[in-house]
Amino acid sequence: MRTALFNGTNMEGSHDFSTTSKHSADGIHMTSTELTAYTSISFIVVLWCLHKWNRRHFERVALKMTGLSSYPFIGSGLEFIGTPQQVMERIIKLFEIYGSEPFKMWLGTSLGVTISKPEDVQIILNSSKALEKDQFYKFFKNTVGEGLFSAPVHKWRRHRRLITPVFNANLLDQFFPVFNEKNRILTRNLKKELGKTKPFDLWDYIADTTLDIICQTAMGYNLDTQSNSESEFAEALTKASELDSMRIYKPWLYPDIIFSLYGKLTGLHKVYKTLHKLPNQVIKEMKETYAQRKMENKINTIDVNDDDKKRLKVFLDTLLDLNEAGANFSDEELRDEVVTMMIGGSETSAITVCFCLLMLAIHPEIQDKVYDEIFEVLGDGDQTITIEDTVKLVYLEQCIRETLRLYPTAPLLLRELQDNVKIHSDNQTLPKGTICIISPICTHHIPELYPDPWSYNPDNFDAENVNKRHKYSFIAFSGGPRGCLGYKHAIVSMKVLISTFLRNYSVHTDIKLSDIKLKLDLLMRSANGYPVTIQPRDRRPTYKKI
């Protein structure tokens, strides 16, 4: 617009017209630059007001709550800058400062509220309005796709309903030959650590064992990383977890498009391709075998005596059965569910087993008690362990649960509210869109629930103490409809592993409980490994030792 109301301004032709022209309305005169600036400011103010108006429900709740300070766009993000160890220390510190009452933090522009008291945890984990997981879970999508763990609610509902019955007692029972076989290999491999005074890291042995177990029980594939550490799949699994967790600490990689570009530029995107190669191949082969068996009319025979097919009915077989019954899983969905089982089941169990053995090494008197129970149930022979035996290992289970209390592998669970939800604390109503930050590590360290919460005391889980506490005082496996599907599988397989280990070796360490430092990547683990030495057992109860 080239208006010529110039009110005393020098009108040299050399001037850039857009910055010098003057506009007049009702006697107010301004340059185009001024007009653009005022329009932009007004636009920003209107947007800000709209933003504030839309978020008034959040602001109202936030005003009443203590919590972290925040900055535009990044929210309380500055609080969580640091190494994985520093971030974990910060999280624990925050819960020490604010306690178990809900407190606020801003996750970008979203309101996050911590939920730690068992009464509140129960409400959130069981609310049909709190089933959606937060955006953060999209970091796992390159690895596990839309398997149960990260699936959006509409997909999760259908898959969870179909898959839940798969995890029944029969399935677990027929996995025992796998558990026993892989633990036999573990026992054999550990022999090379005997007689050494220099500690080794338990992780180097346990992680391969749990991965082989889960690979065989989920896909029927014998990965055998216990004997062959060069497995392309195992390597890709580790790298994919590292890549996914790296994203947490690099906010510029949050947008999928940037992460995908970064992956392509650095060649790292190939990791996911390599990771999916084996499951894709196994699914293809199993589908062909399945079709063949169907033609021969052998479907639904879980007959391990069937001479030509002496194989277990594994998780993937059951998914194929479901497909036959009309579930209609695509190949990609089958792969996502299988990889979810492997990721969800292997590292979580490995971390817990390592921590548990380390706790028993730090507390020899508790280790003796566990061993005596194992001796009582299994005697001094070499017979394999049955599902009935594991039921009798009550004190060992207390030790595992106490380990998971002290060191829950998933220290934070995030749920985005799909509608307003009223919680117990202060009778507050959390508005739709709030991110509930449920913290097993905080709940598990509330002194009113667990006296002396940072010490290791398996008696916390004897029947009497368990009955005294709220059911949601222990949430290492989460809870409610989206709780861990594999927790029975996990407890039983960990019992077999630890009891086989302790039948053969006693475990020792020089480190103290206070030496353990934690770090957070996708899971919470020890920052300085699990250093122990081992000695052979002489296979008699410790109380009979002279």
Ligand code: HEM
């Ligand atoms: C010590 C071992 C384990 C621990 C501590 C553990 C813990 C958890 C937790 C806390 C969740 C909820 C995560 C969230 O809401 O963000 C979860 C979900 C899940 N876990 Fe586990 N888990 C373990 C072992 C296993 C095993 C062995 C399997 C399978 C064989 C498994 C399969 C799953 C699946 C499928 C989900 C997603 C459930 C859903 O959203 O419907 N987990 N687990």
